[in-house]
Amino acid sequence: MTLDIQSITRAYDGLPALDDVSLTVRDGEFLALLGPSGSGKTTLLRIMAGLDRPSAGQVRFNGEDFLALSPRERRVGMVFQSYALFRHMTVADNIAFGLKVRPRGSRPGRAEIAERVRDLLRLIQLENFGGRYPSQLSGGQRQRVALARALAIEPRLLLLDEPFGALDARVRRDLRRWLRQVHEQTGVTTVLVTHDQEEALELADRVAILRQGRIEQVDTPQALYDRPASAFVHDFLGEGLQLQATVARGEVVSNDWRAPSDAPTGDALLCIRPEDLEAADHGLVGVVMSSLRRGDRARVAVSLHGRRLELDRAVNDPLSALAPGDPVRLYPRRFHVLAKSA
Ligand SMILES: Nc1ncnc2c1ncn2[C@@H]1O[C@H](COP(=O)(O)OP(=O)(O)OP(=O)(O)O)[C@@H](O)[C@H]1O
Numbered sequence: 655m656t657l658d659i660q661s662i663t664r665a666y667d668g669l670p671a672l673d674d675v676s677l678t679v680r681d682g683e684f685l686a687l688l689g690p691s692g693s694g695k696t697t698l699l700r701i702m703a704g705l706d707r708p709s710a711g712q713v714r715f716n717g718e719d720f721l722a723l724s725p726r727e728r729r730v731g732m733v734f735q736s737y738a739l740f741r742h743m744t745v746a747d748n749i750a751f752g753l754k755v756r757p758r759g760s761r762p763g764r765a766e767i768a769e770r771v772r773d774l775l776r777l778i779q780l781e782n783f784g785g786r787y788p789s790q791l792s793g794g795q796r797q798r799v800a801l802a803r804a805l806a807i808e809p810r811l812l813l814l815d816e817p818f819g820a821l822d823a824r825v826r827r828d829l830r831r832w833l834r835q836v837h838e839q840t841g842v843t844t845v846l847v848t849h850d851q852e853e854a855l856e857l858a859d860r861v862a863i864l865r866q867g868r869i870e871q872v873d874t875p876q877a878l879y880d881r882p883a884s885a886f887v888h889d890f891l892g893e894g895l896q897l898q899a900t901v902a903r904g905e906v907v908s909n910d911w912r913a914p915s916d917a918p919t920g921d922a923l924l925c926i927r928p929e930d931l932e933a934a935d936h937g938l939v940g941v942v943m944s945s946l947r948r949g950d951r952a953r954v955a956v957s958l959h960g961r962r963l964e965l966d967r968a969v970n971d972p973l974s975a976l977a978p979g980d981p982v983r984l985y986p987r988r989f990h991v992l993a994k995s996a
Pocket of ligand 1: 694
């Protein structure tokens with residue numbers, strides 16, 4: 655059950671929302687489409703669902719031409735940010751809806767539908783809520799029902815567009831963990847659109863980073879974080895420092911710091927994560943801007959070659975003892991070198 659997207663382009667009024675995008679979603683995989691607003695995530699998801707058509711390119715599912723099929727024939731389940739439940743139907747009827755509207759030949763019997771609904775209510779941990787109406791549920795509960803409704807038809811592909819976007823941060827975090835568990839239980843190939851990097855990194859097996867209608871990189875969360883393919887990806891996935899550098903004779907040199915590197919010779923960008931910097935007697939020269947203790951942690955803001963960086967440290971870390979105005983030298987324990995063209 656592999657979804658293969660080949661060289662998709664979609665233009666609106668001559669402006670490309672998607673520009674030559676190719677992507678493979680593997681069988682049983684949880685893949686996130688992550689990118690800033692307007693980067694083309696929803697457009698790509700809608701093309702997968704059959705709600706929109708590309709101007710050029712192919713979409714194949716297990717080798718079958720997906721573009722020749724209607725949304726219903728594709729058998730995809732969808733969940734959107736807005737709950738989109740039927741207000742006049744109970745939770746159980748909402749979940750059963752996709753099965754009840756099937757043509758007679760493929761429609762399961764009443765008892766079978768009731769059993770499926772019971773199983774799904776158990777899966778979404780709302781066993782006793784089948785008789786309620788959507789207005790009697792919290793936002794998080796409604797989204798769980800929306801997911802059960804999408805799963806009821808036993809979709810070949812589950813497409814989620816910012817499903818937790820309208821919920822508060824705490825509920826989002828809980829639902830995120832829960833959704834990952836549901837994915838592990840059902841094994842349905844899933845594509846999630848989000849602009850929340852934490853959500854993508856925590857939930858997905860692989861993440862595709864979109865920017866201005868193009869895919870910048872597709873990789874596991876760890877690889878994206880540690881080995882970004884471009885300055886954009888490094889910057890987009892959390893706090894980081896990017897410094898001009900040069901690679902020559904097996905060494906990367908930036909400002910007052912150098913280290914062995916097997917990166918290609920030439921101008922480069924040195925990418926560093928704040929957690930990889932440690933106080934040392936040599937390394938990059940900076941100055942402490944502020945320091946705030948909270949319990950056994952300290953947040954130390956450092957200015958380093960014109961960039962402000964927040965460092966989260968244990969109170970017994972040497973950095974935590976510094977005061978605003980103190981000079982500091984920071985040594986990158988780990989770093990990533992990008993060729994200048996990236
Ligand atoms: N129906 C439309 N008509 C014209 N332009 C559109 C239409 N739908 C999307 N676009 C444009 O295509 C580009 C990509 O939009 P899309 O909704 O796919 O982005 P997105 O990454 O999902 O953004 P967001 O995170 O804000 O939802 C944007 O520049 C948008 O303005």
